[in-house]
Amino acid sequence: MGINRTIVWQVATPRLISCVLALATLTTLGACSTGSASPTGGEPRVTGVAGGQGAAPAGTAAGAQSPAALTPEAYKSELETRHKAMSGAITSLAGARGVKALDKRVGRAEEALSGAADALSALAPPETVRAQHEAYVSSLRDFATALGATAGKVGARDLCTSSAVLTDVDDKLAALDEAGRALQEAGDYPADIVGVKATGKKSRRLSNGSFLRKGTLNGRGSLEIDNGGSRDAVVTAMRGGSKAFSVYVRRKAKFKVRGVRDGSYKIYFTHGSDWEGKTKAFTRDCSFERFEKTVKFKTTVTATQIRWHDWRITLHAISGGNARTAPVDPDDFPGG
Numbered sequence: 001m002g003i004n005r006t007i008v009w010q011v012a013t014p015r016l017i018s019c020v021l022a023l024a025t026l027t028t029l030g031a032c033s034t035g036s037a038s039p040t041g042g043e044p045r046v047t048g049v050a051g052g053q054g055a056a057p058a059g060t061a062a063g064a065q066s067p068a069a070l071t072p073e074a075y076k077s078e079l080e081t082r083h084k085a086m087s088g089a090i091t092s093l094a095g096a097r098g099v100k101a102l103d104k105r106v107g108r109a110e111e112a113l114s115g116a117a118d119a120l121s122a123l124a125p126p127e128t129v130r131a132q133h134e135a136y137v138s139s140l141r142d143f144a145t146a147l148g149a150t151a152g153k154v155g156a157r158d159l160c161t162s163s164a165v166l167t168d169v170d171d172k173l174a175a176l177d178e179a180g181r182a183l184q185e186a187g188d189y190p191a192d193i194v195g196v197k198a199t200g201k202k203s204r205r206l207s208n209g210s211f212l213r214k215g216t217l218n219g220r221g222s223l224e225i226d227n228g229g230s231r232d233a234v235v236t237a238m239r240g241g242s243k244a245f246s247v248y249v250r251r252k253a254k255f256k257v258r259g260v261r262d263g264s265y266k267i268y269f270t271h272g273s274d275w276e277g278k279t280k281a282f283t284r285d286c287s288f289e290r291f292e293k294t295v296k297f298k299t300t301v302t303a304t305q306i307r308w309h310d311w312r313i314t315l316h317a318i319s320g321g322n323a324r325t326a327p328v329d330p331d332d333f334p335g336g
Contacts, residue, residue, distance in 0.1 A: 217259030
């Protein structure tokens, strides 16, 4: 006769504490007034330096001349020296795998594009493409600025994959692509640096109980997973250095993994929104955690009895929970 012993394991404390850093800029305005009264009598006087031919325009030194426009060949050479770096930075960003790598590549792309915009803005392009040049430089700056804002979202785990980052800046990316094409078509200039496309915001999900990895499940134990949170989750059980199974559990849903073999397991879980099958990761609002204690499954057979362990875990904080969780470095998280 089988005796089913159930051990309930639940989260004791909230999983995630969101921290928001507010930056307030205080500007002090000072009012300044002169303490001396206007003189009485006499004639008003104006002091200054008279210019025989009129004052120079603001920001321009007297006698300064605008730089001569570059020849088409020289201008093309200037663009070519920066084309590879800019195109490579965007392509590298699009190919990032993992949150930490993504964070670094967003920063590098911002620096590369900002630096290129500064260098190109100092050039005097051929007059025939001046308008296209100025639009191109402006788009480079706008895209770099947008990436700077996105970097904070990656650090806060609001955006977790390169596709989510590109979607977040899709309007600036499209404008840069259009400006680059316009400059290229105006004189065969190398300004086509955008080789990726952004897709619209998605909310992709797997069916509840879908296995991303399903090892051998021929034991007697079971692991019931209760995800009462507001985001979908993927739960991964590690036995030693091997991944025993990885299963998708939707928000406000439960799933029981049956046939768990004897052994000690470390339980990891990631929450998020929009599951991307290609990268096997949530693209937005991601978090990475594990239970601090291991889950032990053991089957005991006697002459008259067979006893085994069944476990139940909750992925959300509840009153009376008795299991702690700890955050996990994204690079150390076992992927799906």
